[in-house]
Amino acid sequence: MSTVVRRPVAFVAAIVLFVEAVGIVLINGILATVVKNQDMSLAGMDPAVMSNGTWAMGGAFGLYLLLCGLLLLLAGIRDRAPGRIARIVLIVCAVVHGVLGALTVGLVGWTAFGCLMVVLGLIVLTLVAYGTRSDEPADDAGASAPAPV
Secondary structure, three states, X not given: OOHHHHHHHHHHHHHHHHHHHHHHHHHHHHHHHHHHHHOOOEOOEOHHHHHHHHHHHHXXXXXXXXXXXXXXXXXXXXXOOOOHHHHHHHHHHHHHHHHHHHHHHHHOOHHHHHHHHHHHHHHHXXXXXXXXXXXXXXXXXXXXXXXXX
């Protein structure tokens, strides 16, 4: 895939993940507020603990999405493939989007599923686009053999 395509895809994926991070934190904030205002316990658990746990989960997942967006942004700016650890982080992010997409179909609906699959597609397309570099020489067995005597 050419540089003309892979850099914009990396930038768009980064922007989408940044927006998704803000959305996740907002949704978890709303859920935490509702749980705190209901003042009901679930199996004897304190509502304040559930509210604080929801805030913590939203913040942690939001930071994770920001990290993934930053990794994609750096890949687009440098026009180089992410490193080994960055690729693992992005692959985990793609898997999480796939699993959440499968769960979302039944719980939320097809629109949310479609949005998650678009994000999944952008992450995977970026990883595949930066998978092999076109400017690196191909590993050809015939090219490295010594010349006949």
